[in-house]
Amino acid sequence: xxxxxxxxxxxxxxxxxxxxxxxxxxxxxxxxxxxxxxxxxxxxxxxxxxxxxxxxxxxxxxxxxxxxxxxxxxxxxxxxxxxxxxxxxxxxxxxxxxxxxxxxxxxxxxxxxxxxxxxxxxxxxxxxxxxxxxxxxxxxxxxxxxxxxxxxxxxxxxxxxxxxxxxxxxxxxxxx
Amino acid sequence: xxxxxxxxxxxxxxxxxxxxxxxxxxxxxxxxxxxxxxxxxxxxxxxxxxxxxxxxxxxxxxxxxxxxxxxxxxxxxxxxxxxxxxxxxxxxxxxxxxxxxxxxxxxxxxxxxxxxxxxxxxxxxxxxxxxxxxxxxxxxxxxxxxxxxxxxxxxxxxxxxxxxxxxxxxxxxxxxxxxxxxxxxxxxxxxxxxxxxxxxxxxxxxxxxxxxxxxxxxxxxxxxxxxxxxxxxxxxxxxxxxxxxxxxxxxxxxxxxxxxxxxxxxxxxxxxxxxxxxxxxxxxxxxxxxxxxxxxxxxxxxxxxxxxxxxxxxxxxxxxxxxxxxxxxxxxxxxxxxxxxxxxxxxxxxxxxxxxxxxxxxxxxxxxxxxxxxxxxxxxxxxxxxxxxxxxxxxxxxxxxxxxxxxxxxxxxxxxxxxxxxxxxxxxxxxxxxxxxxxxxxxxxxxxxxxxxxxxxxxxxxxxxxxxxxxxxxxxxxxxxxxxxxxxxxxxxxxxxxxxxxxxxxxxxxxxxxxxxxxxxxxxxxxxxxxxxxxxxxxxxxxxxxxxxxxxxxxxxxxxxxxxxxxxxxxxxxxxxxxxxxxxxxxxxxxxxxxxxxxxxxxxxxxxxxxxxxxxxxxxxxxxxxxxxxxxxxxxxxxxxx
Numbered sequence: 001x002x003x004x005x006x007x008x009x010x011x012x013x014x015x016x017x018x019x020x021x022x023x024x025x026x027x028x029x030x031x032x033x034x035x036x037x038x039x040x041x042x043x044x045x046x047x048x049x050x051x052x053x054x055x056x057x058x059x060x061x062x063x064x065x066x067x068x069x070x071x072x073x074x075x076x077x078x079x080x081x082x083x084x085x086x087x088x089x090x091x092x093x094x095x096x097x098x099x100x101x102x103x104x105x106x107x108x109x110x111x112x113x114x115x116x117x118x119x120x121x122x123x124x125x126x127x128x129x130x131x132x133x134x135x136x137x138x139x140x141x142x143x144x145x146x147x148x149x150x151x152x153x154x155x156x157x158x159x160x161x162x163x164x165x166x167x168x169x170x171x172x173x174x175x176x
Numbered sequence: 177x178x179x180x181x182x183x184x185x186x187x188x189x190x191x192x193x194x195x196x197x198x199x200x201x202x203x204x205x206x207x208x209x210x211x212x213x214x215x216x217x218x219x220x221x222x223x224x225x226x227x228x229x230x231x232x233x234x235x236x237x238x239x240x241x242x243x244x245x246x247x248x249x250x251x252x253x254x255x256x257x258x259x260x261x262x263x264x265x266x267x268x269x270x271x272x273x274x275x276x277x278x279x280x281x282x283x284x285x286x287x288x289x290x291x292x293x294x295x296x297x298x299x300x301x302x303x304x305x306x307x308x309x310x311x312x313x314x315x316x317x318x319x320x321x322x323x324x325x326x327x328x329x330x331x332x333x334x335x336x337x338x339x340x341x342x343x344x345x346x347x348x349x350x351x352x353x354x355x356x357x358x359x360x361x362x363x364x365x366x367x368x369x370x371x372x373x374x375x376x377x378x379x380x381x382x383x384x385x386x387x388x389x390x391x392x393x394x395x396x397x398x399x400x401x402x403x404x405x406x407x408x409x410x411x412x413x414x415x416x417x418x419x420x421x422x423x424x425x426x427x428x429x430x431x432x433x434x435x436x437x438x439x440x441x442x443x444x445x446x447x448x449x450x451x452x453x454x455x456x457x458x459x460x461x462x463x464x465x466x467x468x469x470x471x472x473x474x475x476x477x478x479x480x481x482x483x484x485x486x487x488x489x490x491x492x493x494x495x496x497x498x499x500x501x502x503x504x505x506x507x508x509x510x511x512x513x514x515x516x517x518x519x520x521x522x523x524x525x526x527x528x529x530x531x532x533x534x535x536x537x538x539x540x541x542x543x544x545x546x547x548x549x550x551x552x553x554x555x556x557x558x559x560x561x562x563x564x565x566x567x568x569x570x571x572x573x574x575x576x577x578x579x580x581x582x583x584x585x586x587x588x589x590x591x592x593x594x595x596x597x598x599x600x601x602x603x604x605x606x607x608x609x610x611x612x613x614x615x616x617x618x619x620x621x622x623x624x625x626x627x628x629x630x631x632x633x634x635x636x637x638x639x640x641x642x643x644x645x646x647x648x649x650x651x652x653x654x655x656x657x658x659x660x661x662x663x664x665x666x667x668x669x670x671x672x673x674x675x676x677x678x679x680x681x682x683x684x685x686x687x688x689x690x691x692x693x694x695x696x697x698x699x700x701x702x703x704x705x706x707x708x709x710x711x712x713x714x715x716x717x718x719x720x721x722x723x724x725x726x727x728x729x730x731x732x733x734x735x736x737x738x739x740x741x742x743x744x745x746x747x748x749x750x751x752x753x754x755x756x757x758x759x760x761x762x763x764x765x766x767x768x769x770x771x772x773x774x775x776x777x778x779x780x781x782x783x784x785x786x787x788x789x790x791x792x793x794x795x796x797x798x799x800x801x802x803x804x805x806x807x808x809x810x811x812x813x814x815x816x817x818x
Contacts, residue, residue, distance in 0.1 A: 036345040045255045165342045
């Protein structure tokens with residue numbers, strides 16, 4: 001899938017959120033090329049649900065915030081659309097219900113052991129990616145990705161960058 | 177809930193009513209379809225009994241305004257901040273070296289062409305595997321390796337600027353990408369150095385000699401060019417080092433076209449003004465000359481200016497320093513293994529060039545410490561190269577040969593008498609001349625040519641040549657080198673000094689490296705001490721002592737540097753009871769003064785050369801005035817001798 005139709009080069013999105021000291025969530029999405037070089041970065045302002053929302057959304061609140069509120073907004077805001085979005089927070093897979101770009105979870109070993117039939121695993125670089133078995137586009141995207149990513153690439157590393165950037169943004173925001 | 181009508185009939189317990197009614201007993205008659213109509217008589221009876229009529233009670237019910245439903249539909253107040261990376265337009269740089277170099281340099285600069293690999297070779301690159309370091313076989317070492325991340329510089333204030341650095345990939349993976357092939361994997365401290373340079377606008381890379389300043393600089397330039405941060409670089413170095421830089425650029429970044437500023441003044445002017453020349457390499461002298469001629473307003477602009485052996489501008493009033501300061505530039509990097517050769521004021525000149533202190537500023541020691549922390553990166557071999565073979569210093573204390581001893585004693589006696597006779601008119605120059613004369617005698621007897629040092633050297637060389645080793649020897653003078661070469665011919669001795677034309681120098685180094693019968697290279701401190709890579713030599717001889725241990729270390733580090741496989745044995749010849757012994761003592765006592773500026777762990781460059789008073793102190797100079805004997809010493813401040 002070539003989101004903007006302008007280039008066939010692989011573009012990977014790395015989406016993660018961090019929690020601010022006051023409990024608010026701030027999300028960031030970094031799009032890189034297949035060498036891991038950054039192409040675009042978007043981040044949200046802190047999102048904090050109120051008490052009523054916490055009560056009414058119950059256990060669905062976090063997936064709702066991570067996937068729909070934060071994830072979807074960031075993807076829509078991106079000028080350079082990624083071919084594949086990687087997430088590290090399991091609950092953010094909710095995003096897949098709202099966008100057509102395939103979303104995959106970066107799995108660690110423990111998660112792989114718990115995997116069930118609704119997910120399919122694929123080895124990409126040093127990592128394993130899990131994605132929704134029903135999502136055919138995801139399968140294609142991940143197969144394309146694994147061809148272009150060198151075997152020793154660490155797909156977990158860009159998340160560190162996003163977290164660091166988000167922390168910096170929080171720090172700068174609070175100092176203003 | 178609906179509105180309802182309730183009949184108050186608390187007394188109602190008539191069996192007929194309950195038994196005949198098909199619905200609940202409390203519902204009014206009209207709502208009970210199968211009920212038997214109540215007779216008028218009954219009604220009257222009820223009326224009398226309860227003295228009341230049917231009272232309709234209407235309860236209007238609606239949704240309780242808890243606010244919860246509103247919360248369900250309320251949109252989250254969400255804003256986004258768009259952070260466009262500086263990189264976005266330039267991450268894939270518009271400037272493509274592979275595209276432009278042929279067009280630009282193939283046509284214009286034949287000298288630059290030799291650094292451009294043929295296209296066919298380039299295509300093979302796609303087959304290359306990711307780089308593997310030469311020293312990573314040990315699995316523990318591999319695990320220890322930590323990715324080197326770029327840090328935002330202290331002066332990056334806006335979020336955009338800071339995120340630009342934070343979001344870059346670790347250098348290791350950046351360099352492993354097939355866009356940036358490296359012949360060898362850099363050491364961890366080199367990654368740190370590259371990352372530091374990348375983010376610094378003003379930087380003094382002062383790593384000890386042999387730690388790879390050249391490689392770190394070239395890679396830093398490469399990354400900046402690739403990321404579109406810079407477009408035009410000027411590298412200034414001493415003239416003898418230009419071939420070395422050419423070679424290193426070719427080795428570490430073969431795709432970067434390097435243009436030498438050389439030729440007559442017209443040609444140089446043309447080169448200075450030529451657009452699309454990403455990297456210009458020039459020597460200090462021609463730069464100073466050309467920019468003076470051009471006038472300040474015509475000096476070309478650069479995104480980055482690099483000064484190699486930056487101690488060349490230590491004197492801020494020198495022509496070179498002034499010309500270097502006049503170059504319009506965005507980034508200023510200085511490279512030197514010896515940021516302080518003589519006095520800490522020299523640092524001020526470097527900082528002034530780096531534009532981190534105002535013009536003519538004279539920062540004190542404390543301020544220099546603060547500036548050093550921010551703008552200087554210095555690592556010593558002791559700290560980072562724990563696996564570099566050791567350097568063994570072996571002072572060789574020799575007695576002079578009888579002929580030398582006689583000549584020495586006579587010269588010293590006469591010289592001191594002469595100086596004493598001069599009284600107060602004596603200058604440091606007079607003393608200096610005597611020192612030089614005496615040093616020369618410790619090398620060779622002026623009449624017979626006898627030399628205890630040469631005898632010892634010959635003996636040592638027999639052993640070294642027999643074991644197939646290679647040695648380099650340094651002397652202050654070039655003439656004795658030629659004399660020695662004659663006597664040591666059988667060791668395949670080669671000579672490399674300022675008297676050798678530049679074009680012949682590279683072949684000499686080549687022969688020394690590759691010819692198995694060539695065991696000894698004789699060099700002068702002036703020409704051979706900086707910039708050369710002779711790590712295949714395991715022995716270094718210092719035939720006579722230089723005034724400044726920093727220069728001696730530079731010389732020794734030609735051999736004791738990265739790539740050296742065996743220990744390096746350094747033999748320093750010192751003749752007993754001579755001026756050499758005294759100079760050695762004075763220099764050894766001086767290693768404390770500048771430690772505070774560059775911090776602990778620095779063992780090489782804090783030493784100063786001899787000052788005037790120290791040179792006077794080498795002799796017991798006294799003037800007799802009547803009955804009083806007065807010590808002779810310089811009256812006012814005099815510049816150091818070296």
